[in-house]
Amino acid sequence: xxxxxxxxxxxxxxxxxLVQVTDLKMYFPIYTGILxxxxxxxxxxxxxxxxxxxxxxxxxxxxxxxxxxxxxxxxLRLYDPTAGQVMIGGDDVTRLQGEALRKKRPQMQMVFQxxxxxxxxRMSVAEIIGEPLLEHTTLSAQERQARVFELMDQxxxxxxxxxxxxxxxxxxxxxxxxxxxxxxxxxRFIVCDEPIAALDVSIQAQxxxxxxxxxxxxxxxxLFISHDLSMVRHIADRVAVMYLGRIAELSPRDALYDRPxxxxxxxxxxxxxxxxxxxxxxxxxxxxxxxVPSPANPPxxxxxxxxCPRVMDIxxxxxxxxxxxxxxxxxxxxxxxxxxxxxxxKPSSTNDKTRIQQGEDA
Amino acid sequence: xxxxxxxxxRPDKPDSQLRAIWQQFRTHTGAVVGxxxxxILVILVLIGPFAWNPGKPSVLEALKSKNLGxxxxxPLGTDQIGRDLLTRMIQAGKVSLAVGFVAMAISIxxxxxxxxxxxxxxxxxxxxxxxxxxxxxxPLIPLLLVLMMLFRDKVAALTGPELGVFLLIVMAIGVTSWxxxxxxxxxxxxxxxxREYVLAARSIGTPPRRxxxxxxxxxxxxxxxxxxxxxxxxxxxxxxVLSFLGLGFPPDFPTWxxxxxxxxxxxxxxxxxxxxxxxAISLTVLSVNYIGDGLRDALDPRxxxx
Numbered sequence: 001x002x003x004x005x006x007x008x009x010x011x012x013x014x015x016x017x018l019v020q021v022t023d024l025k026m027y028f029p030i031y032t033g034i035l036x037x038x039x040x041x042x043x044x045x046x047x048x049x050x051x052x053x054x055x056x057x058x059x060x061x062x063x064x065x066x067x068x069x070x071x072x073x074x075x076l077r078l079y080d081p082t083a084g085q086v087m088i089g090g091d092d093v094t095r096l097q098g099e100a101l102r103k104k105r106p107q108m109q110m111v112f113q114x115x116x117x118x119x120x121x122r123m124s125v126a127e128i129i130g131e132p133l134l135e136h137t138t139l140s141a142q143e144r145q146a147r148v149f150e151l152m153d154q155x156x157x158x159x160x161x162x163x164x165x166x167x168x169x170x171x172x173x174x175x176x177x178x179x180x181x182x183x184x185x186x187x188r189f190i191v192c193d194e195p196i197a198a199l200d201v202s203i204q205a206q207x208x209x210x211x212x213x214x215x216x217x218x219x220x221x222x223l224f225i226s227h228d229l230s231m232v233r234h235i236a237d238r239v240a241v242m243y244l245g246r247i248a249e250l251s252p253r254d255a256l257y258d259r260p261x262x263x264x265x266x267x268x269x270x271x272x273x274x275x276x277x278x279x280x281x282x283x284x285x286x287x288x289x290x291x292v293p294s295p296a297n298p299p300x301x302x303x304x305x306x307x308c309p310r311v312m313d314i315x316x317x318x319x320x321x322x323x324x325x326x327x328x329x330x331x332x333x334x335x336x337x338x339x340x341x342x343x344x345x346k347p348s349s350t351n352d353k354t355r356i357q358q359g360e361d362a
Numbered sequence: 363x364x365x366x367x368x369x370x371x372r373p374d375k376p377d378s379q380l381r382a383i384w385q386q387f388r389t390h391t392g393a394v395v396g397x398x399x400x401x402i403l404v405i406l407v408l409i410g411p412f413a414w415n416p417g418k419p420s421v422l423e424a425l426k427s428k429n430l431g432x433x434x435x436x437p438l439g440t441d442q443i444g445r446d447l448l449t450r451m452i453q454a455g456k457v458s459l460a461v462g463f464v465a466m467a468i469s470i471x472x473x474x475x476x477x478x479x480x481x482x483x484x485x486x487x488x489x490x491x492x493x494x495x496x497x498x499x500x501p502l503i504p505l506l507l508v509l510m511m512l513f514r515d516k517v518a519a520l521t522g523p524e525l526g527v528f529l530l531i532v533m534a535i536g537v538t539s540w541x542x543x544x545x546x547x548x549x550x551x552x553x554x555x556x557r558e559y560v561l562a563a564r565s566i567g568t569p570p571r572r573x574x575x576x577x578x579x580x581x582x583x584x585x586x587x588x589x590x591x592x593x594x595x596x597x598x599x600x601x602x603v604l605s606f607l608g609l610g611f612p613p614d615f616p617t618w619x620x621x622x623x624x625x626x627x628x629x630x631x632x633x634x635x636x637x638x639x640x641x642a643i644s645l646t647v648l649s650v651n652y653i654g655d656g657l658r659d660a661l662d663p664r665x666x667x668x
């Protein structure tokens with residue numbers, strides 16, 4: 001196990017994580033020229049490791065194009081990862097093939113970003129929610145219908161809508177249909193890929209509360225992908241901040257929002273709007289200059305070194321590893337390593353550090 | 363349990379999808395008119411030979427009744443060798459309609475299958491689309507002529523002359539007219555398979571076969587329907603071209619296209635001779651077009667809801 005598998009809430013007995021991602025890489029090849037030769041890769045996800053405990057919500061935040069959704073999709077084997085290991089419930093999802101993978105799918109489901117695009121316009125609600133049941137169970141038509149109604153009740157949809165089509169619903173209702181479909185097979189792990197990004201603000205809260213409610217009732221484990229930092233603060237237990245295909249910081253929610261360690265996390269969090277105008281006026285915003293480098297050609301050193309306000313020489317040379325610098329707080333930054341430990345960070349002694357790639361028990 | 367049942371039936375909407383489709387179809391005036399006209403044509407063609415049978419004229423009668431205008435005995439007049447035009451139209455219609463529909467079905471089947479396979483499976487895309495290009499690049503009429511010349515007698519020996527020619531013609535037209543459909547369908551599938559509901563189906567674990575049938579095929583219905591309605595017209599015309607060139611059905615075996623070409627020679631003296639077959643072809647094509655239009659709307663729940 002790469003992370004100390006402690007139950008965060010009790011801080012005691014080690015619990016096996018439900019999801020364990022180790023050094024996940026997802027490269028999309030680039031072919032150029034007349035001969036369509038393989039000339040490079042878009043490194044959408046470049047060595048991401050984290051684990052999620054049963055019943056936990058891990059928030060995954062980052063700006064557009066940083067690889068959040070790719071992580072979610074690679075986790076469910078909607079993409080074939082280039083390298084790495086994804087253990088979900090004891091099976092390495094990246095290695096499963098054919099029927100074994102199909103049998104594994106009920107345990108892991110996904111809620112999609114755009115509820116309009118994620119529902120087939122030519123299928124009725126009952127057909128949409130019933131599809132997973134049709135694929136994985138041997139229920140009779142009547143049992144299936146009963147289960148569909150049960151799911152519709154669970155997500156707060158009127159049973160009378162069962163024969164209607166997706167275009168007849170509002171955005172929030174459509175997202176409920178999507179959630180019901182994801183729940184149909186009693187999954188343990190659900191990837192929520194920006195489930196609220198396409199919804200009105202008033203509906204966002206409803207959907208997030210529904211997700212929390214379902215988590216309490218059904219003991220679900222979420223990977224909650226979002227760029228809405230305040231919503232992540234509301235729902236997540238721990239938060240991973242991604243930048244250009246790598247995790248910059250992985251910390252418990254409150255610790256991260258109180259005192260972000262990684263300069264990128266700091267900059268990102270300083271962008272969250274402050275509702276109080278007085279506080280907003282006096283607030284220090286960190287404005288990053290420049291653009292995100294191309295994931296096809298990331299910097300040699302730290303991915304953030306081109307825009308980092310506290311960049312050092314070593315940042316341009318060596319990629320920082322994701323290390324535990326404080327209890328439960330993991331940061332990939334040279335400010336916190338011995339090599340770059342001249343800054344303001346709090347470098348702990350080298351013995352405490354756990355190199356994530358080595359896969360040892362800490 | 364009764365509670366569940368009661369909730370299952372929707373009070374404000376028809377329960378059966380077929381009925382909903384039919385109800386939407388009925389609101390499309392053009393489609394209903396088209397369906398009526400096509401039904402009349404089909405019925406005329408099917409029961410016509412029994413209802414209208416003037417009998418074979420003797421040589422003398424035939425000589426006397428060349429190129430007659432409309433009369434009670436010959437409602438549509440007669441042709442240059444004294445044959446009753448109505449009888450010929452009825453016989454011709456049977457063949458033309460059959461050729462049109464069967465050839466269209468074959469070409470749509472080929473086109474949709476190849477388009478979906480090419481669009482969905484990336485590895486098949488290159489080979490199948492190059493095959494499509496090859497077919498598009500082939501000069502169609504010479505190819506058809508060679509096909510007919512090479513195989514007509516062999517197929518005829520197997521199945522009898524008329525059925526043989528029919529089979530050969532519909533196959534030949536079918537396999538040389540699927541390319542447009544394939545290209546359109548491939549384009550649609552390429553766009554559709556990136557949609558999130560296809561991704562959702564994959565995350566559920568739906569195997570490709572069912573994924574295509576359940577999620578992709580229903581959503582390419584519209585372009586396929588358009589291609590199909592146009593395909594019928596094309597097939598009828600292509601068949602008449604073949605017959606005209608002497609490589610389709612034998613000369614005494616009438617089809618609408620053939621009647622049209624026979625009539626062209628006498629068009630200035632007896633314009634009726636081209637008007638009737640032309641009208642029949644146009645009516646068929648037009649009504650099929652409107653039916654396709656109505657069907658496309660009726661199959662789309664987004665339009666059906668209104």
